[in-house]
Amino acid sequence: MTVITFAVSVLCLLPQAASGRWACVRACPPSCTCTQERSCSVLCDRSALAELPREFPCEASAINLEKNRLKFLSERAFGTLPSLKSLSLDHNNISFITPGAFKGLSNLVELRMAHNDYISYLHTRTFSGLKKLVRLDLSDCNLFNIPDRIFIEQPALRELLCFQNNFRRIPGAIRGMENLTHIYLERNKIEAVAYNSLLGLDRLKYLDLQGNRINVIHDNAFQDLVRLENFYLNDNLLSTLPRFAFRGLSRLKMLNLGGNQLINVSRTWFSDLVELEVLYLDRNQLLHIEDGAFENLTSLITLHLNSNNLTALPLSVFQPVYFLGHLYLFRNPWECDCSLEWLKLWMDSYKLVRDIPCAAPSSVAGLDLSQVVFSSLNGSCVDPSELNLTTASSEVAATTEDRFNSLISKLLQQELREEMGNGTESLRNGTLSDEEGQLSAGARPAPTGQSLLALAVGWLLFGSLGPPDAHSCLRYT
Template sequence: MQADHHYTPRWGALCMLAAGLALTSQAPPPCPRSCRCGAAVPTANCSYARLAAVPERLPPDLTRLNLSRNAIRTLAPEQFGALTRLEDLDLSDNLLAYVEADAFVGLRSLLDLRVARNRLKVLPVGAFAGLSRLRLLDVSGNEILGFLDFTFRESAGLRVLKALQNDVVFVSRQAFAGLTDLRQLHLDGCNLTSVPTEAFVHLGGLTGLYLHRLESTVLPNYAFLCLARLKELFIADWPRLEMLSANSLVGLNLTSLVIRSCNLSSVPYAAFHHLVYLVHLDLSYNPIGYIQGNRLGDLLRLEEFHIVGGRLRRIEMATFHGLARLSLLNVSGNLLSTLEEPVFQSPGALRRLGLDANPLDCDCRLLWLARRRSSLDFGGGPPTCGALGRWDFLDYPAAEIAELLTCRPPHVRPHQPDLVWVEQGHMAVLHCNAEGRPAPSVTWRNPELRALTDVGRIRAVANGSLEVRYAQPQDAGPYRCVASNAAGNDTRSVELRVRALSKKKPFRLKSWLVALPSSSPDQREPPFDVKTLLIAASIGFLSFLSSVSVCFVAMFFWSKGRGQIKHTANIAYVPRSAPAGSNGGAGNYVETSRFTMKLM
């Protein structure tokens, strides 16, 4: 028994030593200094560590490594070769100016790679070799000048490529070759003057395309013809983009289209008409002045329409007719004076309305908003009236709102007589001064009751007047001025008369006229006068003779200047015999004379 008690402490010490050795063999490698490592999940956060290079000793079982916001300048080949389990690597906000080929070889499990906000100017071929499982690549915020052929051929599984805020000048035709699984492309080409359509040919699986800061003035026809699966197209910050060609979006079946912060002055209806699957449309921050009625009816599935921060002054009646699913309209920050209920086909389907920051007029056209205020979500802020100190009229009870938001029918005040005369070839101006609340709109109708537009020789001008330029007799007749607003209309007719040019009588001399039997003295015509004919012929002959004489005199003096004329005449006398007659015999001839004169 004593022997057993003697050996018990020794055996306990041996067991504790063995357990310690076992625990020591299973302990993970130490975390690099200035890094923070996770215990439950093998991660290392080395951001803001003032690192000038990648730490040499990193735990090989890391799945996430954050090296952002340091001063790392270079990456050696196979820099992370031992991190075979790494799935997320963040190198953003460093000083990387160049990535060596094979720098990421060995990261066979890497899914996300972020190299944003560095100083990269070019991505050499082979820079992403070995990243066969890569899904996300972010190279935004660098100084990349272009994308070379086959830059991403080692990353065939790439799904998202972000290349925003770069200085891209060119994109090679084969730059995206091999990226058949790419779903989203974020491209910033601030120095590109056209859409790199040829490079998009390899992106048949693309569903989202986001283009920023291009210098193109027009979106050309068939720009995205090869992107049949594209659903989202985002175009932003094209300061020179003024129009979309009619066939620029042909081949696309988009569900979301955003064209923001460009220079569109009108809605490109022709480019949109075939987008029958479009659900979301955003044209914000464009200088669009008005939206025409009945031009968006082809967008049958449209649910959201945004046009924020523009110069929108008018939304015409029936603008959204055909859009039965429209549930969100955001027109905040524009110049709208009103938004009337008839612009919608189904006002009851509207759920969210952004109408704040508009100089709305407080009149009866806004009563429908008061009736719908309990079922409408006004988003950032309720609509306010600018005419009464920007007050929120929706806070008032229904009875008071009906008294505050009132309208007055239009009245056309006489400004000129009901009969206006104008000389043929001159311009006539017909005035129509109308007043009411809200300010009425004025239209003109011609004598055939057809509406007159602001183009043509007879046109309606912006101040409500009608201009008839170069008036002709056929322009005469009653013209009708029609003033209309939400409370009614008023009309006034103005008769236009045109004085035709008087016909001038032909010049006649009394001595030439003879009495002719006629029913009217004005129908008498001068008879044929031989004396007049002789006088006219004499005058013409004298004129002709004078012209010929002048020509001969001029030729004479000209010849005198060319040399002296020899006044020499040679006269040759040639005698010739002629037969006298039949009874004179064959030998009898009569002499005749012939003179030949030659002037030298």
């Protein structure tokens, strides 16, 4: 073993010249391919390797061992490779990593170990010796936790990818890592964000906590994230937030709170987010947005409020969002009354909003807000339901009056014809007595004006009987 180590050390002292490039190819492990470029890459991916090659070219700057069958990494598993910058062990069957397995890789910048389903435990000294490590990917493994001091030798670490594991809390190992800029913890089983979970991360720009089970966020949990720009909290179980949840996050550009269980939007949540450009509040259960909730969002460009239970969006809630370019409001049970007239006018003027289906009032249900016509009465807006009711009442009144006048006119003409007929019949049968004349006429007394009026009103009330003839009118009297 000593001889081999010495040989590797001598080889690693060769100058990085043309001969060095050819040396990389000559020392290439079996089942692998090595490039001849100045930066030597060793490609051993998809080679069905169950064990690591015994040696690697010391000129290697990148080694790819993805999609093999590696199960175990022993101490100093890769020897001494001072030029190595990138190492990928994704998609293997690694179950155990001996402490010090990466010693000898003093200049390693990126280590990828994602998609190793059998990694459930890491020793405190797993990454010992990797003092220049900048990016570490442990995604889609089977980790339930990592030791709090596991990154004690990685002061340069900036990007940590641990998504799709089994963490129930934010790993304490990241606390105080002042150089971290990106943390990916999505699709774990995290239930809460404690007040001290993210302490000391004052250079963090990107934090992804989406797809967890977070239902509690403590006060001041984000107080140290003063440089945060992108924050994903979507698809959790949040029903409320602390009063000043995002206080101090003045550099935040994007905040995603979609897919939670929020019912109310407080005016205090976003008061410090003066640089926020995109805000997601979609797929919640929002019923109410407090006045002034968006008043300090002077840089907001896109606002997602779709897929909630909102029925109204008063102008006092909305303004003053000065530069809003995209407003998404679909899949809400909007009540398209006068409180949304401003939105209709805004839609017509800027053409930046569409798909706002009305659920109420019934007179416009199913229509898009863009199709609703608001009218004014004495300078005031009239709700579509009131407008339709007023119009309908006027139409009914007018129709009733016309039918009444027409019926009276017809009945009066009928009475006149009946009287003229009776007079002629009397002259023709002048020898008959008055009593006999009444019997010959069918023993029906002539209708009076009062009876005609009663008949007209009755017919209007029971119009379904159809317009009566003269004889039926007489029978009703």
